[in-house]
Amino acid sequence: DAKTTQPTSMDCAEGRAANLPCNHSTISGNEYVYWYRQIHSQGPQYIIHGLKNNETNEMASLIITEDRKSSTLILPHATLRDTAVYYCIVRVATLGSNYQLIWGAGTKLIIKP
Amino acid sequence: DTEVTQTPKHLVMGMTNKKSLKCEQHMGHRAMYWYKQKAKKPPELMFVYSYEKLSINESVPSRFSPECPNSSLLNLHLHALQPEDSALYLCASSQAARQTQYFGPGTRLLVL
Numbered sequence: 001d002a003k004t005t006q007p008t009s010m011d012c013a014e015g016r017a018a019n020l021p022c023n024h025s026t027i028s029g030n031e032y033v034y035w036y037r038q039i040h041s042q043g044p045q046y047i048i049h050g051l052k053n054n055e056t057n058e059m060a061s062l063i064i065t066e067d068r069k070s071s072t073l074i075l076p077h078a079t080l081r082d083t084a085v086y087y088c089i090v091r092v093a094t095l096g097s098n099y100q101l102i103w104g105a106g107t108k109l110i111i112k113p
Numbered sequence: 114d115t116e117v118t119q120t121p122k123h124l125v126m127g128m129t130n131k132k133s134l135k136c137e138q139h140m141g142h143r144a145m146y147w148y149k150q151k152a153k154k155p156p157e158l159m160f161v162y163s164y165e166k167l168s169i170n171e172s173v174p175s176r177f178s179p180e181c182p183n184s185s186l187l188n189l190h191l192h193a194l195q196p197e198d199s200a201l202y203l204c205a206s207s208q209a210a211r212q213t214q215y216f217g218p219g220t221r222l223l224v225l
Contacts, residue, residue, distance in 0.1 A: 034213075043117075043203055043216035044156065087155055091211075098168055099211050103155035
């Protein structure tokens with residue numbers, strides 16, 4: 001069962017910040033939030049991940065609420081090439097020191113000129 | 114370098130054929146994964162190999178048979194597939210089971 005809920009689709013103007021929300025109200029204390037994106041018919045691309053603190057890298061920023069029940073992925077200056085499906089994912093521990101990614105349904109982000 | 118390669122890019126096979134998908138990484142990663150993705154759905158985990166041993170099999174039908182000949186290579190052998198097995202098959206790898214997974218471009222499979 002998915003542990004995350006995301007809007008089905010969003011639009012954003014080119015050059016503006018794209019803010020993608022994700023709810024993960026049942027997340028446990030040691031479960032990480034991951035974001036990947038998938039451009040049409042390609043493999044998923046890793047963007048960023050975090051546990052409690054906000055994170056930033058060259059692609060994006062991840063803001064996690066203090067109660068960890070939701071997060072927002074921010075693409076600071078969206079370009080047309082950022083049009084993709086963005087997946088919010090919770091990484092859970094399973095038996096035998098294994099881990100699995102529990103994928104959300106994804107948000108289709110369309111960047112408009 | 115975070116490159117995972119997959120061959121072939123596309124594959125069409127009949128229900129009586131035997132074929133194999135190949136995945137390779139040279140990042141020194143010790144965990145490798147097979148996922149299946151149907152259109153407009155997120156990827157679904159099929160198998161996980163950790164240190165060349167199968168650690169997770171998500172109740173995948175036996176017509177899919179994974180193999181990890183060495184730490185850089187992962188195969189998925191296909192036999193007697195059904196049309197509903199048509200999908201994008203994705204390979205991923207990570208440094209260890211708890212680390213970030215990096216995906217290949219996938220093999221698009223069509224079963225006739």
